[in-house]
Amino acid sequence: MKYVNHSNLFLPLLFLLLMVIAGGVAAQTVDGARITSTCQVERPSDSGHGARSEDAPSGSGLSFSIGGFALGGSRPRSPSYESESENTPREESHSHSNVGVGLSINLGELFRHLGKPEIPQQLFEDGPRFESAFSMACIPVRGFVRGGWPLVIDYQADPGTVASVEIHVEGRDPVVIPLRRGSEHNLLKLRLPDQLGNELSPALLLVRAVKDQPGAPVLGRINVFGLGAGPRAVGSVAIDQVDFQPGTMSLGKKETARFSFYSRSDFNRAAAEVLRVINRDGDLQVRLARSIPFDGGVAAGTWVGRDKPLIWDGTDADRQPSLGQHLMQVRAWLSAQAGGDWVAAWSAWTVEVTR
Template sequence: MNSPAQLSWPGLPGIVGPSTDDRAPAPTEPAEPDANEVKTLLAAGPQLPLTRPADQFEAVGLFKGNWPLVIDFKPAPNSCTYVVVVVGGKATVPAVIDPDGHIGRHLFWGNFSGMSAERLWPARYRVQSETPACPSQHPAANGADAAPSPLEIYGIGAGPRAVGSITVTDLHIGPPQPDLRKSPVTWSFKTEWVFNHATITFLRFERSPRDGSIVSTPVRSFAVPSLEGSDHSGQWDAHDNAGHLSPGIHRLEVRAWDSRDDDKSWASGISNDVVTITHP
């Protein structure tokens, strides 16, 4: 992984590039965090999008100044991919995490500057990709020529426990077309740190015929009883929370987070593997 990039707010030190928003806020920190939203994220963990445009991914999670951010992603060739983090209604300067998409799947690691490291904030982490490429590292330079570009996100996390590689990694689900009369679906993932909360969700993926957006429906979720050790695995009977078979294309999603006093890090992952469930 390369040296961390610096993310900041307009007018504050460490600026990566020009803001694409003419209404960019003044370089002052937002007044106060939303205590109810912080409480919800500590209880329920980071929230990943259920419906999203094919070129964007927005996660909601906790944030502190000087926290590291890590993203496992795959852009398309000849694209410009950048991240923007919104805290208290104020957005970071867009930070380009891949200027041309030629590397394929890889990790981005960034640090924040210009915000208090003491307070915990709810934040929106938006990753977006467009064409053409932006070798200048300034996505605004594409102007009217910019067009959406497909983007895959396999993991995102923030906080000291979220980085190293990415804390929740090596997600697998299979076989691709299981014969449920003989065996269930198997799943596995690895963690680099011990979080005190984790949830596994099996998502059914579809493409909206109206606008091409990606629609993921949680069909089965359960808490992981323990994250002791680095390897975690189990089986799924391909049924939803109501006990009905869930036909269609599915992926594995894992969200892990900490609510202890010393650390509020969070991390999440989505499998590249898919399984297609059909009626026996």
């Protein structure tokens, strides 16, 4: 197993339905909502002149390394955290400014559901939604939120980077939560504002970062190790220590990769997903290669894949070879009857598949 220095790996070479072509293309949805190539969500009711959070950067993208360290990072993941906090977003953090990703994303389906009394069963059954392909320039995830719920994010940003989490719920002002600045490893536990309502609502969440400098927005760098919402997702990140090895596997030699993770909470739904990582003109993107569901979910205090190894054979959903670099993404969530909490976590290691 090897830890990958992402800058050395990808520079020579992700969480929505189409991968970005160089520069990105704005996506217009059925209801008029779109995500622009500059990482902004625009809806018909937004005239571009709404209030902005003073602490959050104006719309831009982020450079994102799922699970690992940012491009150029070289330290292994630490089991301890240098800082931890309980925060409630300030009123001025609520914003009409919108964010998005420089890629195509089907917001029409999402916003048609948002604000309706019925809860989309798909999110309960399929969990937090990272589409089959997305760009690491900005990480969008569709999941449930509720006012007063805890939100947890495990991350590390490059020096000089300003990062934030933004939450979009139909019929409510977008919420902008600035993340703690500095280059230390952070595990932040935040309380979602009451303005999100006391019922479960489907939402679009984005994690983004820009460099803290004047002038036109310039992409920053951030590493996200885990993200989740709801009481079961918080404490630390409820799914962590995602391991994926060895560093290289050969299909010709019939080698396989192994993966494991630790669950700190009970979840009655879970899935492990292999993501193929691609560099497109410096824009790191991921595409789903294989999804591996866990029937019955996972139990609290359990090492999944340690006693009974979990194996990936290097092929995609069509059983075709998936060559190149790959990351492991683990999602876990609760069904409608259990509360709708959700969490996602990523490996700090990549596995390269060769012929």
